Amino acid sequence: MPPIAQAFQNARHILIRGVNWLGDAVMSTPAVMRLREACPQASLTLLCHEKLGPLWQGHPAVNQVLTFSSEDSAWKVGLRLARERFDAAVIFPNSPRSALQVWLARVPVRVGMAAPWRNWMLTHPLPPRPGHVTMRKRTPEEIHRLQAADKPPGPPPPPAAHHLYHYLHIVAAVGARAEPLAPTIAVAPEVEQHIQNRLGTLAGPLVGLCPGAEYGPAKRWPREQFIELAKALQTRWQAEIILLGGHHDAPITGAIAKAVGGRLRDWAGQTSLAELAAVLKLCRVVVANDSGPMHLAAGVGTPVVALFGSTSPYLTGPGLPGETRHQVLYRQAPCSPCFLRECPADFRCLKELSAPEVLQAVTKVLGGG
CATH class of the missing domain: 3.40.50.2000 (Glycogen Phosphorylase B;)
Known part of the structure; x- marks a missing residue:
């Protein structure tokens, strides 16, 4: 078993830094469920913006939900997390701020996607997953040129391009299964x-x-x-x-x-x-x-x-x-x-x-x- 997977197998308290948008949060639920499956002994705490807190309350894969507001600094969030004494963390967003929050919490194992300005805050920065497709914005000039050419669109991206696999890729790196599940939200x-x-x-x-x-x-x-x-x-x-x-x-x-x-x-x-x-x-x-x-x-x-x-x-x-x-x-x-x-x-x-x-x-x- 790779050392990173062993660290999560031995962890008693795992932090999941959740994403900030509703649609992305729903698409991340299969990865959270796979992490729950891989680490049945651990207590899973999910950290997210307060607007998404109700989405995770009562989710069967999560033991605790912590939230922050838009006014909370990374330093304030990090100090609060430090009191929880997490053993390991997975960071779903690609932002520097999300990695900084977890770094300030002094979590010893920090896993997330590699990206400029934040790799030094991760103990395990991950490369892009196979099938990853960048969502690049077209310029207005490019749009008018493509419409004038009126060519049929190219072939669709592979199934693994779906954003759901982004979060599965992260938890797979720590020993969870990468096979997809249907996104699931609990309703009280x-x-x-x-x-x-x-x-x-x-x-x-x-x-x-x-x-x-x-x-x-x-x-x-x-x-x-x-x-x-x-x-x-x-x-x-x-x-x-x-x-x-x-x-x-x-x-x-x-x-x-x-x-x-x-x-x-x-x-x-x-x-x-x-x-x-x-x-x-x-x-x-x-x-x-x-x-x-x-x-x-x-x-x-x-x-x-x-x-x-x-x-x-x-x-x-x-x-x-x-x-x-x-x-x-x-x-x-x-x-x-x-x-x-x-x-x-x-x-x-x-x-x-x-x-x-x-x-x-x-x-x-x-x-x-």
């Missing part, structure tokens, strides 16, 4: 019951629509298409529509709610993270842009119809790569994926996805009972 029964009571009696299937994407408008399917889809779901399935997202999504959901009317609930910005997970679990199907709620819906076991624009489903698709429960709609343009927040061209990657096409994908789920 009392929170689920609270949401059921809040929803009341439903006259039709509950369909969640998540029209936002915090990254930027290049990820967002047009609002008009969501309106058309919601009206069609009400007509075709007598569906109970619920609009979900954060406070920043309220202007979008408010406009959709006003245009659609009928059996529609606008809960954007009106749920905690734990409540959002619960309502997503209670939906029969969720239609979402590439976003945190998309990953969260998959993590609680709900079928997802995922709409991809500027990003790549091969890298950040919902659930376990290749899982047939979820359906990905991706109209790959010559310039796709560009990874930009705003489209400098004609936004064809998402404009060409029609409401009838998305309705057909939803119908595959609802029609299956």
Whole structure:
């Protein structure tokens, strides 16, 4: 057994420095479960930003959750961690700050991805995994040139390019299995019951629509298409529509709610993270842009119809790569994926996805009972 794996086998208290974004956190759950499997004797503590703390509370693979705020300095976080006397740590983010927090905690074994400005803070900096694909942003000039050439897109990246494998690569270095698992998020029964009571009696299937994407408008399917889809779901399935997202999504959901009317609930910005997970679990199907709620819906076991624009489903698709429960709609343009927040061209990657096409994908789920 390699020394690094032996160190984790002998560790009694292991720190996992979690990631800072909701979607990434969900994609990291398979690695946390594999680490739990590899180190059954250890107490696993997960450190994350306070906004994601509820996501990990009650997760079966984690013994303790520690959080920090945006105002907390790395020094303050490190001193707090030092009191816990961790034996070893895995660091999921690639940032210098996350490595500095763990270095300041004087954890003797510190494992994470090699990157400039932080390698000296790691005892074991790891090389990139096989199949790694960099998410490089295209320039506006490059996008216009590719669209003018109008060549078909190249072959898709290998399955191992999915970001879920990034975290599995890190825990595999310390002796855990690298085989993927479906991302899994636990929902507390009392929170689920609270949401059921809040929803009341439903006259039709509950369909969640998540029209936002915090990254930027290049990820967002047009609002008009969501309106058309919601009206069609009400007509075709007598569906109970619920609009979900954060406070920043309220202007979008408010406009959709006003245009659609009928059996529609606008809960954007009106749920905690734990409540959002619960309502997503209670939906029969969720239609979402590439976003945190998309990953969260998959993590609680709900079928997802995922709409991809500027990003790549091969890298950040919902659930376990290749899982047939979820359906990905991706109209790959010559310039796709560009990874930009705003489209400098004609936004064809998402404009060409029609409401009838998305309705057909939803119908595959609802029609299956």
